[in-house]
Amino acid sequence: MSLQLITPPAVEPVTLADAKLHLKVDTSDDDALIARLIIAARARAEWHTGRALNTQSWILWLDGWPLCAPIEIALPPLQGVSSVTVYAPNDSASVIDPAAYQVDAASAPARLALKSTVLPPINLRAMNAVAVAFTAGYGSAATDVPAGIRDAILELTAFLYEHRGEAPAELPLDILALLSPFRVLHL
Numbered sequence: 001m002s003l004q005l006i007t008p009p010a011v012e013p014v015t016l017a018d019a020k021l022h023l024k025v026d027t028s029d030d031d032a033l034i035a036r037l038i039i040a041a042r043a044r045a046e047w048h049t050g051r052a053l054n055t056q057s058w059i060l061w062l063d064g065w066p067l068c069a070p071i072e073i074a075l076p077p078l079q080g081v082s083s084v085t086v087y088a089p090n091d092s093a094s095v096i097d098p099a100a101y102q103v104d105a106a107s108a109p110a111r112l113a114l115k116s117t118v119l120p121p122i123n124l125r126a127m128n129a130v131a132v133a134f135t136a137g138y139g140s141a142a143t144d145v146p147a148g149i150r151d152a153i154l155e156l157t158a159f160l161y162e163h164r165g166e167a168p169a170e171l172p173l174d175i176l177a178l179l180s181p182f183r184v185l186h187l
Contacts, residue, residue: 050184
């Protein structure tokens, strides 16, 4: 299984103005640096929680169709599945009719399964045989992301700004505590 980012988020969960206000920075000297730190903080928050924050498009690649279990679609919340494509050994692609599968977007991670009347595809290529194209994230506006995650990104941006140029330090526990309620847990 691998994930391929197709379209990154168009906005960040925290604006440059929000970050500068939080940092108490009132000049534009460090705007480019702060903007990069916001992106790094968002990426770290996504990694720590296992979620997509703002709307983004991905492809989930699988080496085969699972025989007994549904396909888990990482990076909740799932907004929708655009297509499911399977590849034959000769690399020819076939798009599966959306009427042949059902999607459980309420689960975290989301799940996709063939309907009981549909047989799983067979005779697929050895690697990257199934491509699930999907869109994930809380929404396309910064304010669509839960406030707790945005607060963590502000704190992480401040931490990175304060420690710029230094050897990497461990994240403070208060930042991890802000993100913990949003972690995707695998039971």
